[in-house]
Amino acid sequence: MKVSLNWLNEYVDVPADLKAFCDRLDLTGTGVEGVEKTGAAFDKIVTAQVVEKQLHPDSDHLWVCKVDVGEWNTDDNGNPEPLQIVCGAQNFEQGDHIVTALVGATLPGDFTIKKSKLRGVTSMGMNCSERELGLSDSHEGIIVLPEDAPIGVPFADYLKMSDTVLDLEITPNRPDCLSMVGMAREVGAMYRADVALPLYELEEDASQPNAADLCTVEVQNPEHCARYTARVIKNVKIGPSPKWLAERVTAAGARSINNVVDVTNYILFLYGQPLHAFDFDKLVSADGKAHIIVRAAEDGEKFTTLDGEDRTLTSDMTVIATPERAVALAGVMGGLETEIEEDSTTVLLEAATFEHGRTSRTSRNLGLISESSMRYERGVDDNPIADYSAAAAALLAEVAGGVVCPGIVDVYGKRTEPRQLQFRIPRFTQMMGVEVPRADIIDILERLDCDVEDDGSDTLKVTAPTCRPDLEREIDLYEEVLRLWGMDLVPPTLPASPDRVGALTEDQLKLRVINRAMTAAGLNETTTYSFADPDELQKLRMPSEGLGDPVELINPMNAEQSIMRQSIIPGLLRSVAYNQAHGVKNVQLYETGVVYAAHEGQKKPKEKQKLAGMLAGCMRDATWNAPSVPFDFFDGKGAIESLARELAIAKLRFKALDADEAPFLQPGRAAQVLAGGSVLGWVGEIHPLAVAAYEAEAPVVAFELDLDALYKAARPARDYVDVPEFPPVSIDVAFVVNEDVTNERMVQYITSAGGKLLTDVRLFDVYRDDARVGVGKKSMAYALTFRAPDRTLIGEEVEKAVQKLKKKIAGAIGAEVRA
């Protein structure tokens, strides 16, 4: 909403301090989005007075003047001091009021005033003619202003050309503020200043036929159009608007078109009441009358709006029609066929109100937002419509020479009644946490046009004006008083309640542990889109079993983001590819987030929390003292092992996944992650074909775990175990076994064969050599730690245990003990 301060100032005193005014608007809820000053072309051109005039010592036609420019020139003490200006004009006398361009002013034609010398005499400016200022072609001499002209005022201000136009953000609950009158009332309430609203006196011409004899109005559904009025104005002469009218509508952001259209726009900006001027003659039916019908459009009905666009309508839209055809799109835009043109003589003036929801949908569905639709979709008050119509008619008579036919056709199907509300002062005080004086409460409400009945009790009876549809409840009045009295005056406090404890839930604490463990393992947290491509899983070779159906968006931004993700892996893989494409080869990423699964018959999808990680390249490049080791399966697995330790997960297990179970992983480098019997997720190297499909470089190690399963498997803490008092005995043993014997199996056997003195089994080497170990075999070397809790072990004891262990393993797995 563009508000000209000159215009606003006609109804309420606008404070001189523009910045303070804008701040106050901001704080009370009217956002100032822009400030535009007009009249800047007359910068440094001021009104002045000639206080001394003497002939130039070296010229017979130049004058040396002392010119009082008020505060624009001061002496060393800051007192105003007249300027010395040499002037060649002959049409002025000492004492005359004139217009002076100061040093630094730029005149039309890009002529900048400088300090100069004319025939040896210094001149500090220029006294201006109309032509020099670009006001007219008159150059008969300098401008001489009336005697009462002020001195030292910017010339633009003096001419009232100087204006400031604010671009205001009006919140959707305030249709009233989309008008000058509404803004004047708002500013009046902000500053507790009186507001003088414009008055229009309409003279109808009794010699003309009654409006009711010229037109009829039928509203088919009052729910869609609460009130429709029509007036007829004859003998209008279409022409340019007078200057004041053109200026007003231009300042408000419209284009001056002609006197009739400008009047309708003026009334719209002034009162917030959209009007439409039809060319009456283009409406009339065969009987010579205009028959207005407000009806729902037909589905598929075609209509050409004023802007020349052909529109296809739906039955959710309302049209203004004659029996023959639609002539306007209700609340949004008039029709091309019935618009006012240069030869129009009779105007049918529509002032109406239309249902806001339908107007809003119509304007949105057609992509057509107009000054009218903006106001109707927020709500236009039906009560003052006849008055505004009269004001418009009076103006049409004034500026277009029209004669107003007596009467108004007024179909008023649904009247909005003013609301009666209460205002409990103690409740207000209690809720706001501040005491606002009773007199202030009443004054603020009254300045908002509320009717306040005060019987001295705690409760005020308030009648809200119908122009404020947002004042529906008591709380709405509280808001008005608070914001206008000053939110900034409310002292800040903290809630006093003793009944609250701030704490994270167990799962939230576990999530924090997970984040710590992941970052400690060198992984960097990222976030990828929750949107996904429908082909994504297929591209990854990931089977969709168990992932539910994809959650489909009805209105996606694009096809690549038309479903919700079923796995975090594709997003991470895309990030890996992005990094690699940008020369970043070492990538360590993890993400926690939701994946979505839809199921037939269920309204809302299942949302599962997942933790996914992805490693490519190395942890870092080689340095002088540390080699660079490329990531493989075991880096992913190691991160999960660290995580499991931090979460105190018991019985973490990894079970090989074959190609059928996990086709998206490289066979032989893929494992299911389990805690005891429950599946946590998987870890592995992404299948090279899947990596290639995402244009990334293999190997890429990844894992995806179910967060809820992790939470469930996690224990609050590990159990305490006595710190050993007696020294351990360590013995290394290497077994030669077939390739297919897993470490897990070996450890199980060693642990069960080792007896209770065996406290730790650590694999420290795996060695393959066809000649020395044998084809299809491997040597697995374990460091075994024996310890007794109650004594120092003696060598023989350990020797015996190891011999027993070796024998058992050999028997069970056919392992050979390497020397």
Place this chain on the structure above:
Amino acid sequence: MAIIDELAALQEQTLAAIEAASDTSALDAVRVGVVGKSGTLTGYLRNMGQVQKEQRAAVGKAVNEARKVVEEALEARKAMLAAAELEASINASAVDVTLPGRAQQLGTRHLINRTCEEICDVFLGLGYTVATGPEVETDYYNFTALNAPADHPSRSMQDTFYVVDRSGDEAAVRGESDVLLRTQTSGVQVHCMEDQELPIYIVAPGKVFRRDVADPSHLPQFTQIEGLVVDKGITFGDLKGTLDYFCKAVFGPDRKTRFRAHYFPFTEPSAEVDVSCGVCHGEGCRMCKGTGWLEILGCGMVDPNVLEMSGIDPEVYSGFAFGVGVERVACLKYNVPDLRLLLQGDMRFLRQF
């Protein structure tokens, strides 16, 4: 007496040898040769039997004295050599301390989640709990229960992502579906008001979705933290005090806040909160577009309709709610120029935080 003279000579010789020993191993050789098991001096003691009886006492004394002198000299020389050797080895093992250390590479948290946690921690300290809720919501929890009018533009297909409804229900508000990607985490508040005991002090962080094309200042998916308090006697002053504390905790104790009246369907009175610009401290600069203030969040007293819809008596209870854009907070703190960086997973960005 020949033996006494021999001893004196041996002592003399030995002392010279000790002095000449250049390192601890040479010194040790001297020690072994003189006072070791088969050392020369030890030999005298061993051969004492062969010394004439009347001379034994004198020779024994002389041997012991010589041994004492030698051992003392050995000890002194050893200490000196050890010190010298340690010094030499220390000198030899000096390193260029500007060479890089041997550090574990730790990972980093995502800027948004880090900021989110920071904000949640502020409210944990104020006695709030952290609530979460589903990202796919029904129209009711995202809009209706929050007092959004049926025709509110934010509910349109242009602004909100709608999801195919698999239940077979007919959509109540929009033509096709009542299921949507939440546009705000306020739905969590409604669930809390319906399900939780009063009083309620919660913050609800989470992902939200709006149909904006990704550009430097918009993302179709971003992060919000909403707060809700419902209790007896909650005032607008409490809202101001809480958010003032929050802004100072997150942005710094010297920052100021201001409350501008505003409009939101689910709160009344409503306000937007600005924090004073950290670059110009309120003078006005490019960062704050000359205003001296940065818009940071929206808030207000919970609308009585919203309380009532959740079965809470607005005559007994009051409350406040607020919503913070985490991306906004993070970008203001770190001057991130392009929001899209947050979803790219670029290591060069992620590892900065």
